[in-house]
Amino acid sequence: MKSIFQYFQLYNSLSKEAENAITEICSIIEIKKNQELQTFGHTCKTIYYINKGTARIYYYKDGIDITESFAFENNIIARVESLFTGNPSRKAIQILEDSEIVAINATQLFKLYDTYPEIERLFRKIFEVAYVDTVNRIEGIQFHSAEERYNALISEEPNILKKVPLKHIASYLGITQVSLSRIRAIK
Amino acid sequence: MKSIFQYFQLYNSLSKEAENAITEICSIIEIKKNQELQTFGHTCKTIYYINKGTARIYYYKDGIDITESFAFENNIIARVESLFTGNPSRKAIQILEDSEIVAINATQLFKLYDTYPEIERLFRKIFEVAYVDTVNRIEGIQFHSAEERYNALISEEPNILKKVPLKHIASYLGITQVSLSRIRAIK
């Protein structure tokens, strides 16, 4: 469990005490491909960091499986629409490759915010950047064609095709799998 | 300048000292319809609160004016993709009705975070909720038809038609003005 603190360092440096306090509320999960890390219907009280592997957040809309987002090695994944509101999540987190995940107990983390402003600041900054990424993604969705979005995704995340089935990429891009197949066939 | 603190109260209560510190870094702007509150190209260092009026964030994509978001009375508006990264913003803020705006100096605000953890917490929570709204908006864009998105917008913000030209609503919805006209004609 070293690299999570390297990741944190990118946002805000922490005192040794703060690092120890965080370590105490983390656990490591080894989990296999296609398993559900978290399922539907409960209020999300965990933030995950991916040491190794790949995951996605997804939900069902009219019975169809829709991928909201992917997360890859050395990144955070959380169902923020539940974590930050306390509402039960309609979304689940599925593992897409055999993974090693750090689970951060968010209930306890939020308590640490009172004792360690540096920890509150760290997560404030992490989620500010995630927020900016989401704002930028809207721009991509609204004014690029499906083909442009696909190409952009591949160049941002060149290994995604090895890690993630195309059907999940299609729903993430907001198109059907048939459309994605057509787009790929053009090349 | 009363209602901004009522708004803050929804997120986190502040001590009198913290309120005073914030008041010191705020100024009130009276600004007329169609004026630009902030223009393109500079790093965004201001967070705005709308006491009265309406505003939008917009940018040009291939020469076409695109509305990224609207903000109405008693809400915050900021170009977060610049504010949180320090990058110059490609976006501008335009006033859509004669407005009264509170401008919060973000550079000084971020300094207050060191002295007043309660202020850092306040803005953390404000932007967490804004982040959640943005995540939910992606869901709307990706899996609803333009007609559904239009109807949803009207029911969320019934007065928008009195405040905002349809062309801005069209680009916000991710469609052309001609398509929006067609959708409205069906009824």
Next chain:
DNA sequence: CTAATCCTTTAACATAAGATAAATAATTAC
């Protein structure tokens, strides 16, 4: 290793939305 299941592609047809142009309608400037 084989069968069963799941994933991806291809084809044919349907439809929503884009592009362009022109006609009205509404607003703004003088």
Next chain:
DNA sequence: GTAATTATTTATCTTATGTTAAAGGATTAG
């Protein structure tokens, strides 16, 4: 109040993506 400008609608044609169905590949379970 009128002209000029800007916003909105309507019409026509085009195109990207959706829908459904079926076939071919790949992966998984036993």
